[in-house]
Amino acid sequence: MNRIGNTWHIPTSVEPRNTMRDPVAGISAATAVFIFSGSQFQGPGEPGNQLETGSAVFFRRRGDALWSSLPMKFDGDQGNNKYYAALLPPNTFATGDVVEYYLRIPFSDHLTTFVHGSDTNSLATPLETAAQADPFSFTVQASGTLVSLDSADLQVRAFLDSGELTLAGPDLQGSPHANVITFFAPTVRVAGTTLPLAPIRDAKKVPNGLELTYDLAGATVVAQLTFPGEGVMQYEIVGWNGVVAEQTIVTVRSHASEHFFGFGEKFDSLDQAGKVVRTVTMDDPGIKRDHSYKAAPWFLSTRGYGFHLDSSAESLFDLRASHADSYSVTNPFPTLRFRVVYGPNLSDVLTRFTAYSGRPFLPPPWVFGPWISSDIWRSGGEVRYAVSNFAGNFKGRGIPPPPSSSIRLGRSLTTI
Structure with a gap:
């Protein structure tokens, strides 16, 4: 009992669901902020038994003397680690406020541990005064830096400066907006140069969605983000305005615990995580490896959603083969339209996907x-x-x- 526990909070980490503070940036006064802690409970090293009772996040407006607190509740486990979460409700702070916070993590077999640091670094100490002197922090920004749209229990957020998008939905326990899928700004190859679609210069509401106007190296590209059906988000570039695109790429944050199933008929493996999948029809005799004559640009993710590149042409899915923290979808054509079909139950994902793609008849x-x-x-x-x-x-x-x-x-x- 004379050692602190192995516990942490790194806002920019990809755990437990792509981030330990959701969102990391673009937080306005109307934004609900989820804060996660991680602690090792088994395996080699310094495992410990974190107690839910007493686990808390302490927060205040910079300059205030007093700290407020919210309890952290068990959120789930992955591998050797357990995760707890707390929600800072919207409208707790005002635009321009700098919010400071630190975590208190009690253990049954270690000293109570206080966690503090920065967006990229987590520090642990047995001294609460040390955590209060060097807390985590974020700045509440004007709402113009972030636009959001709700559709039933889903919320899509567009970050104007970075061009990133997030889709937040309930997790399997029903916690609202607890499962966050992060899309980096799409990239476009023009005249051999790959450029990001960022920043977003204008965002306005359209029927059942948003219209986003991007700056692409001085040119203007227009995309629409809509909800064509229950639990289905569609993203489509609808105006190139003279830009001659050679290919488009969508990159999505991904954790090592995420697995991918689908792509039509596959002979090499059920789970395609760590592989590069080329969706093109090939009829090879004998050993087929990753080739297939029933290819589909669609997969199910164990994070509770499906991704559908709406294209009948060849495409390429790099499922963490090149980068450990993200996957990418390359469409080697001057178009981009994809749909994210949410669950979080995978059976619901399939039901919603086949509702618009078509369902097979009952065979004999x-x-x-x-x-x-x-x-x-x-x-x-x-x-x-x-x-x-x-x-x-x-x-x-x-x-x-x-x-x-x-x-x-x-x-x-x-x-x-």
Whole structure:
């Protein structure tokens, strides 16, 4: 009990949900601010048992003598770490205020630990006075630096200076706006040079959304951000105004715990995290690796949403293969339209996706039976042998014969 706990708060960290202070910047008086703490509870090093009772964030307006506090509640765990969170409600401070805060983290097996520091650095101490002397801080900005739009339980935020977008929605526990997806400013390649769409010069409301006017190296590009359906956010560039784009790239913050499933038929792996997926139709015989003849620019994320690049052309998904803290979607054409389909339950994501993309009809019974398939049948005798032994193989393995089944003949065999 003579050591402090291994606990931290780094506002710009990618944990536990892409940031430990949401949002990190662009905070106006009307912004609700989530503050997360992390602590190690198992594994090698200095694990400890953090207590929810007594865990708190202390905050004040710089210059005030007294500190206020809010309790921190258990939010979840990842790997060896547990996370707690508190919410600073909107309209607590005014534009121009500098808000200071520090965390108190009690343990059953370590000293009560106080966490303080900066946006990029977390310090821990057993002395509350040390934390009060060097607290975390942020400045409440004018609302003009941030525009937001609510659609049911989702909120999209556009940061005017950086061009970043965030989509916030409920987590699996139902906490409002607790799950935040951060999109960096889209980039556009023009005449061989890649340029960010930033800053946002103007933002105005349109039916069911926002229209954003970007500065692109002196030119003007217009995009619309709308909600075409429940739980579905659409982003589309609707006006290039003479800009000749060669390709567009969307980059999204991602944590190592995020996994990606989808892209149509895949032969290499179910989870595509750490891979580069090229969505183009290829019909390779034999070993296919990452090639597929049923490709789709769509995936499900374990963070409770789906991403759909609305394009029938070739595209490239770099799913943390190049950068450990983000994934990118490259559309090598002068267009950009994508949809984010929110859950947070993955079953809801699929329901909302198929509501606009289309749902398959119920196949006949034989589709659900066992299949015999091969890329290559060398002779009709090989096919007849496989069919004649089909029922026997089931019987030999103690499996009841299916009421229906099918055999797939590849293009290499036309007669049997």
